[in-house]
Amino acid sequence: MSVEITGVRPTRIDNVFTLAAGPEEWLATLSTYPEGALQYGGKLYRPWSPATSKLSSMILKGMQIPLNAQSRVLYLGAASGTTVTHVSDIAADGIVFAVEFAARPARDLLRAIADRDNVIPMIADARRPDLYPPFVDHADFLYQDVAQPDQADIAIANAEKYLASGGYAAIAIKARSISAGGDVKDIFRNEIERLAERFEVIEKISLEPLHHDHMAVLCRY
Numbered sequence: 001m002s003v004e005i006t007g008v009r010p011t012r013i014d015n016v017f018t019l020a021a022g023p024e025e026w027l028a029t030l031s032t033y034p035e036g037a038l039q040y041g042g043k044l045y046r047p048w049s050p051a052t053s054k055l056s057s058m059i060l061k062g063m064q065i066p067l068n069a070q071s072r073v074l075y076l077g078a079a080s081g082t083t084v085t086h087v088s089d090i091a092a093d094g095i096v097f098a099v100e101f102a103a104r105p106a107r108d109l110l111r112a113i114a115d116r117d118n119v120i121p122m123i124a125d126a127r128r129p130d131l132y133p134p135f136v137d138h139a140d141f142l143y144q145d146v147a148q149p150d151q152a153d154i155a156i157a158n159a160e161k162y163l164a165s166g167g168y169a170a171i172a173i174k175a176r177s178i179s180a181g182g183d184v185k186d187i188f189r190n191e192i193e194r195l196a197e198r199f200e201v202i203e204k205i206s207l208e209p210l211h212h213d214h215m216a217v218l219c220r221y
């Protein structure tokens, strides 16, 4: 990318910065990996688009995502690793357990994280956390982005098995995977009520317009 960075500002999240490029501002993660990175002040920053990452969108919309450099993250719905690599940049001294069940994105995920030693990929079904490999340890942050009809149940099952008490979960709810025809507001309300049976719901924000019919929910276990 041949773009000139004119300034860099920290955000409240470790290793996440706002880059200024002339009149434009982008979210970016401080990285030690050169792929897709821009240089400024002798450091590498990887732009993090809210259009391709719901987590980037949540942060830009002001959600108080409690990630830091030491975070232990259970990431459900890793896909090809676009967002996983940014979470790996953020949790530089922590660990990211990245769960994906589809073979094609999993292949790309393995390539994307090949040089990263803080990401543990798992080809597994997030609906069955009881079947994850035995090396999976507790997490203090759960991130979930899976297109499934039972999204709240998946978050609860994973939290029960792996999330520390008082740990946080940020869940991107995709209404149209739960019901193709129902009213979106009712779908979100039902899903959040289900989450509230096991979590304290702290914040909810719509991810419109970049992620249509998606709502982000931040909860504490």
Ligand SMILES: C[S@@+](CC[C@H](N)C(=O)[O-])C[C@H]1O[C@@H](n2cnc3c(N)ncnc32)[C@H](O)[C@@H]1O
Residues within 6 Å of the ligand: 052, 053, 054, 055, 076, 077, 078, 079, 080, 081, 082, 083, 084, 099, 100, 101, 102, 105, 124, 125, 126, 127, 145, 146, 147, 148
């Ligand atoms: C919207 S994509 C995730 C995008 C990704 N989080 C990112 O920001 O780059 C959803 C992913 O969840 C995966 N997925 C859906 N259901 C799953 C399940 N039960 N277990 C594991 N992965 C699942 C899909 O295969 C797909 O790759």
